[in-house]
Amino acid sequence: MVSRIGYASSIDGGHIDERLDEPVFNPANLEERYGCEDPRLTLLDDKCFMTYTAYTEKLLNAYQIGITSIGTEDFAEKRWNWSKRIFPFPSVRDKNAFIFPKRVDEKHLLFHRIDPDICVAYSEDFKNWTNFKAIIQPRLDKWDNFKVGCGGPPIKVDDGWLFIYHGVDFDRIYRLGVILLDERYPEKILYRSENPILEPKEDYEKYGNVSNVVYSCGNVLVDDKVYIYYGAADAAVCLAIYELNEILP
Numbered sequence: 001m002v003s004r005i006g007y008a009s010s011i012d013g014g015h016i017d018e019r020l021d022e023p024v025f026n027p028a029n030l031e032e033r034y035g036c037e038d039p040r041l042t043l044l045d046d047k048c049f050m051t052y053t054a055y056t057e058k059l060l061n062a063y064q065i066g067i068t069s070i071g072t073e074d075f076a077e078k079r080w081n082w083s084k085r086i087f088p089f090p091s092v093r094d095k096n097a098f099i100f101p102k103r104v105d106e107k108h109l110l111f112h113r114i115d116p117d118i119c120v121a122y123s124e125d126f127k128n129w130t131n132f133k134a135i136i137q138p139r140l141d142k143w144d145n146f147k148v149g150c151g152g153p154p155i156k157v158d159d160g161w162l163f164i165y166h167g168v169d170f171d172r173i174y175r176l177g178v179i180l181l182d183e184r185y186p187e188k189i190l191y192r193s194e195n196p197i198l199e200p201k202e203d204y205e206k207y208g209n210v211s212n213v214v215y216s217c218g219n220v221l222v223d224d225k226v227y228i229y230y231g232a233a234d235a236a237v238c239l240a241i242y243e244l245n246e247i248l249p
Contacts, residue, residue: 001058002027003035007078013220013227014239024080025050025068031087032066034058040098040217042153048075051097051110054087064089065097065112067126086126096149100186101156109186116147118165120187135187136165136179143196144177146170152218154181155226160190162248164219164228167196174213175199176230178247197247198230198240208233 004023008016027036032054039052047069054066067086074081088110096113103109107122110129117134138145144167151164161181168174175196182188200212216230226247228240 001034003037003055005036005039005052013222014241020078024078025052025082027054028085031056031064031090032085036066038095038217040150040152042099042101043072044099044101044103046072048072049099050082051099051112053095053097062093063095064092065094067097067099088121088123088127088129098150098153101153104186111150113147113149118148118150133187136189136192138167142194143167143169143175143199146172151176151216151228154186155219155221156183157221157244157248159183159248161186162221162226162244164216166215172212173200174215176214176216176228180248191249193247197242198228200233202232204236204238205232208235210234214238 005025006020007024008019010016025036027033034055036052036054039050042049049069052066053063056062064087069083094112094114098111100109107124110121112119116138118136119134121129122131123129136148138148146168148165148167154161154163160183163179163181164176165179166174166176176198177196178193179189180191182190198214200206200214205214206212211233213233214230216228219228224244226242226244230238232238
Protein backbone atom coordinates (compact mmCIF):
# COMPACT_ATOMS: atom_id res chain seq x y z
CA MET A 1 0.00 0.00 0.00
CA VAL A 2 2.79 2.44 -0.95
CA SER A 3 1.81 4.89 -3.68
CA ARG A 4 4.10 5.88 -6.54
CA ILE A 5 3.78 8.11 -9.58
CA GLY A 6 3.68 6.73 -13.12
CA TYR A 7 3.59 8.07 -16.66
CA ALA A 8 1.20 7.65 -19.57
CA SER A 9 0.94 9.72 -22.75
CA SER A 10 -1.66 10.45 -25.40
CA ILE A 11 -1.47 12.18 -28.78
CA ASP A 12 -5.14 13.15 -28.92
CA GLY A 13 -5.75 13.50 -25.18
CA GLY A 14 -8.24 10.65 -25.03
CA HIS A 15 -6.52 7.43 -26.08
CA ILE A 16 -3.45 6.20 -24.21
CA ASP A 17 -0.53 5.58 -26.59
CA GLU A 18 2.08 4.65 -24.02
CA ARG A 19 2.10 3.63 -20.38
CA LEU A 20 5.44 2.93 -18.71
CA ASP A 21 5.90 -0.29 -16.76
CA GLU A 22 7.92 1.32 -13.97
CA PRO A 23 7.23 4.37 -11.79
CA VAL A 24 8.87 7.65 -12.74
CA PHE A 25 8.83 9.00 -9.18
CA ASN A 26 9.29 6.91 -6.04
CA PRO A 27 9.35 7.59 -2.28
CA ALA A 28 12.93 8.41 -1.34
CA ASN A 29 12.96 9.62 2.28
CA LEU A 30 11.16 9.42 5.61
CA GLU A 31 8.73 12.23 4.74
CA GLU A 32 7.24 10.07 1.98
CA ARG A 33 7.95 6.54 3.14
CA TYR A 34 4.31 5.52 2.72
CA GLY A 35 3.83 7.07 -0.68
CA CYS A 36 3.78 9.91 -3.19
CA GLU A 37 0.47 10.66 -4.87
CA ASP A 38 -1.88 13.26 -6.38
CA PRO A 39 0.74 14.94 -8.61
CA ARG A 40 -0.09 18.32 -10.09
CA LEU A 41 2.23 19.70 -12.75
CA THR A 42 2.83 23.31 -13.76
CA LEU A 43 4.89 24.50 -16.73
CA LEU A 44 6.81 27.65 -15.85
CA ASP A 45 9.78 28.98 -17.83
CA ASP A 46 11.81 25.92 -18.86
CA LYS A 47 10.78 23.71 -15.96
CA CYS A 48 7.90 21.50 -15.00
CA PHE A 49 7.11 21.92 -11.30
CA MET A 50 5.39 19.04 -9.55
CA THR A 51 3.60 19.22 -6.24
CA TYR A 52 2.44 16.00 -4.58
CA THR A 53 1.17 14.56 -1.33
CA ALA A 54 3.88 12.88 0.71
CA TYR A 55 2.58 10.29 3.16
CA THR A 56 4.70 9.88 6.27
CA GLU A 57 2.30 7.52 8.05
CA LYS A 58 -0.92 6.22 6.51
CA LEU A 59 -2.41 4.68 9.64
CA LEU A 60 -2.18 8.04 11.41
CA ASN A 61 -3.19 9.89 8.21
CA ALA A 62 0.00 11.96 8.40
CA TYR A 63 0.83 13.75 5.15
CA GLN A 64 2.33 16.96 3.82
CA ILE A 65 3.13 18.77 0.57
CA GLY A 66 6.19 17.86 -1.48
CA ILE A 67 7.61 20.02 -4.30
CA THR A 68 10.10 19.07 -7.00
CA SER A 69 10.84 20.03 -10.60
CA ILE A 70 12.28 18.70 -13.83
CA GLY A 71 13.54 20.35 -17.00
CA THR A 72 11.00 20.30 -19.83
CA GLU A 73 13.55 18.73 -22.18
CA ASP A 74 14.31 15.99 -19.66
CA PHE A 75 10.60 15.39 -19.20
CA ALA A 76 9.97 15.16 -22.95
CA GLU A 77 12.87 12.72 -23.34
CA LYS A 78 11.78 10.69 -20.29
CA ARG A 79 14.94 11.41 -18.35
CA TRP A 80 13.54 11.52 -14.84
CA ASN A 81 16.09 13.91 -13.33
CA TRP A 82 13.92 15.35 -10.60
CA SER A 83 15.33 18.18 -8.49
CA LYS A 84 15.85 18.02 -4.74
CA ARG A 85 12.55 17.50 -2.94
CA ILE A 86 11.25 20.34 -0.81
CA PHE A 87 8.77 19.98 2.05
CA PRO A 88 7.71 23.58 2.68
CA PHE A 89 5.46 23.02 5.71
CA PRO A 90 7.02 20.24 7.82
CA SER A 91 4.59 18.27 9.99
CA VAL A 92 1.57 20.26 8.72
CA ARG A 93 -1.31 18.15 7.39
CA ASP A 94 -1.56 19.84 4.02
CA LYS A 95 -2.33 18.60 0.49
CA ASN A 96 -4.10 19.36 -2.84
CA ALA A 97 -1.32 21.78 -3.82
CA PHE A 98 -0.19 23.30 -7.10
CA ILE A 99 2.17 26.05 -8.23
CA PHE A 100 0.26 28.84 -9.99
CA PRO A 101 1.23 29.06 -13.70
CA LYS A 102 2.31 32.70 -13.45
CA ARG A 103 4.33 34.71 -10.96
CA VAL A 104 2.51 37.37 -8.99
CA ASP A 105 4.64 40.41 -8.03
CA GLU A 106 7.73 38.33 -8.91
CA LYS A 107 6.73 35.65 -6.41
CA HIS A 108 5.53 32.10 -6.85
CA LEU A 109 2.02 31.43 -5.66
CA LEU A 110 1.05 28.13 -4.05
CA PHE A 111 -2.56 27.00 -3.80
CA HIS A 112 -3.07 24.28 -1.18
CA ARG A 113 -5.62 22.86 1.20
CA ILE A 114 -5.54 22.98 4.98
CA ASP A 115 -8.87 21.47 5.99
CA PRO A 116 -11.43 22.60 5.19
CA ASP A 117 -10.28 25.58 3.07
CA ILE A 118 -8.29 26.29 -0.08
CA CYS A 119 -5.41 28.54 0.90
CA VAL A 120 -2.62 30.50 -0.79
CA ALA A 121 0.97 31.36 0.10
CA TYR A 122 3.81 33.25 -1.62
CA SER A 123 7.51 32.50 -2.03
CA GLU A 124 10.59 33.51 -3.99
CA ASP A 125 12.53 30.27 -3.42
CA PHE A 126 9.89 27.53 -2.80
CA LYS A 127 11.25 27.11 0.73
CA ASN A 128 10.15 30.18 2.65
CA TRP A 129 6.45 30.99 2.32
CA THR A 130 4.60 34.09 3.51
CA ASN A 131 1.23 35.82 3.36
CA PHE A 132 -0.80 32.71 4.17
CA LYS A 133 -4.53 33.07 3.86
CA ALA A 134 -7.66 31.02 3.21
CA ILE A 135 -9.48 32.23 0.09
CA ILE A 136 -12.11 29.57 -0.68
CA GLN A 137 -14.27 28.03 2.03
CA PRO A 138 -17.04 25.43 2.10
CA ARG A 139 -20.59 26.75 1.61
CA LEU A 140 -22.93 25.37 4.26
CA ASP A 141 -26.02 25.36 2.04
CA LYS A 142 -24.36 23.87 -1.08
CA TRP A 143 -22.89 20.64 -2.45
CA ASP A 144 -19.44 21.63 -1.12
CA ASN A 145 -20.46 22.11 2.52
CA PHE A 146 -17.84 19.92 4.24
CA LYS A 147 -14.51 20.81 2.61
CA VAL A 148 -13.00 22.02 -0.67
CA GLY A 149 -9.74 21.28 -2.46
CA CYS A 150 -7.75 22.13 -5.57
CA GLY A 151 -7.96 20.42 -8.91
CA GLY A 152 -5.20 20.98 -11.46
CA PRO A 153 -3.44 24.28 -12.09
CA PRO A 154 -5.85 26.83 -13.60
CA ILE A 155 -6.18 27.57 -17.31
CA LYS A 156 -5.84 31.11 -18.71
CA VAL A 157 -9.02 32.17 -20.53
CA ASP A 158 -10.20 35.55 -21.84
CA ASP A 159 -11.82 36.64 -18.58
CA GLY A 160 -9.30 35.31 -16.06
CA TRP A 161 -8.16 31.92 -14.80
CA LEU A 162 -10.44 28.87 -15.05
CA PHE A 163 -9.97 26.84 -11.87
CA ILE A 164 -11.47 23.37 -11.41
CA TYR A 165 -11.91 22.40 -7.77
CA HIS A 166 -13.51 19.60 -5.79
CA GLY A 167 -16.09 19.93 -3.08
CA VAL A 168 -17.10 17.35 -0.50
CA ASP A 169 -20.42 17.22 1.34
CA PHE A 170 -21.25 15.76 4.74
CA ASP A 171 -22.06 12.41 3.11
CA ARG A 172 -18.44 12.35 1.83
CA ILE A 173 -19.45 12.60 -1.83
CA TYR A 174 -16.80 14.29 -3.99
CA ARG A 175 -17.93 16.51 -6.87
CA LEU A 176 -16.20 18.97 -9.22
CA GLY A 177 -17.04 22.64 -9.61
CA VAL A 178 -15.69 25.72 -11.40
CA ILE A 179 -14.21 28.98 -10.14
CA LEU A 180 -13.05 31.94 -12.24
CA LEU A 181 -10.10 33.82 -10.74
CA ASP A 182 -9.11 37.38 -11.56
CA GLU A 183 -6.32 37.62 -14.14
CA ARG A 184 -4.10 40.03 -12.17
CA TYR A 185 -5.18 39.16 -8.63
CA PRO A 186 -5.76 35.39 -8.53
CA GLU A 187 -6.91 35.56 -4.90
CA LYS A 188 -10.01 37.40 -6.14
CA ILE A 189 -12.94 35.15 -7.12
CA LEU A 190 -15.04 36.43 -10.01
CA TYR A 191 -17.39 33.45 -10.29
CA ARG A 192 -18.12 30.19 -8.46
CA SER A 193 -20.54 27.62 -9.82
CA GLU A 194 -23.73 27.16 -7.85
CA ASN A 195 -23.96 23.52 -8.96
CA PRO A 196 -21.30 20.89 -9.64
CA ILE A 197 -20.20 20.23 -13.22
CA LEU A 198 -19.40 16.57 -12.49
CA GLU A 199 -20.57 14.16 -9.78
CA PRO A 200 -20.48 10.39 -9.27
CA LYS A 201 -23.17 8.79 -11.42
CA GLU A 202 -21.53 5.90 -13.27
CA ASP A 203 -20.82 2.65 -11.44
CA TYR A 204 -17.06 3.15 -11.82
CA GLU A 205 -17.45 6.53 -10.05
CA LYS A 206 -19.74 5.27 -7.29
CA TYR A 207 -18.02 1.99 -6.40
CA GLY A 208 -14.31 1.40 -5.90
CA ASN A 209 -11.52 1.73 -3.38
CA VAL A 210 -13.12 4.95 -2.12
CA SER A 211 -16.72 5.16 -3.27
CA ASN A 212 -18.57 8.21 -4.62
CA VAL A 213 -15.50 10.15 -5.69
CA VAL A 214 -14.61 12.23 -8.73
CA TYR A 215 -11.29 13.97 -8.09
CA SER A 216 -9.11 15.88 -10.55
CA CYS A 217 -5.41 16.78 -10.56
CA GLY A 218 -5.11 18.05 -14.14
CA ASN A 219 -6.90 19.83 -16.95
CA VAL A 220 -6.04 21.34 -20.35
CA LEU A 221 -7.72 23.58 -22.92
CA VAL A 222 -7.80 22.27 -26.51
CA ASP A 223 -9.63 24.29 -29.18
CA ASP A 224 -12.16 25.77 -26.74
CA LYS A 225 -12.73 22.38 -25.16
CA VAL A 226 -11.77 21.75 -21.55
CA TYR A 227 -10.32 18.28 -20.94
CA ILE A 228 -10.65 17.38 -17.27
CA TYR A 229 -8.79 14.26 -16.18
CA TYR A 230 -10.14 12.80 -12.98
CA GLY A 231 -9.94 9.83 -10.67
CA ALA A 232 -13.10 7.76 -10.22
CA ALA A 233 -13.61 6.04 -6.85
CA ASP A 234 -9.81 5.80 -6.48
CA ALA A 235 -9.85 2.94 -9.00
CA ALA A 236 -9.71 4.45 -12.51
CA VAL A 237 -8.51 7.49 -14.42
CA CYS A 238 -11.22 9.11 -16.55
CA LEU A 239 -11.70 12.04 -18.91
CA ALA A 240 -14.60 14.51 -19.12
CA ILE A 241 -14.74 16.98 -22.03
CA TYR A 242 -16.70 20.24 -21.95
CA GLU A 243 -17.17 23.18 -24.27
CA LEU A 244 -15.70 26.20 -22.53
CA ASN A 245 -19.05 28.00 -22.61
CA GLU A 246 -20.72 25.03 -20.92
CA ILE A 247 -18.92 25.60 -17.64
CA LEU A 248 -18.41 29.38 -17.61
CA PRO A 249 -21.25 31.91 -17.55
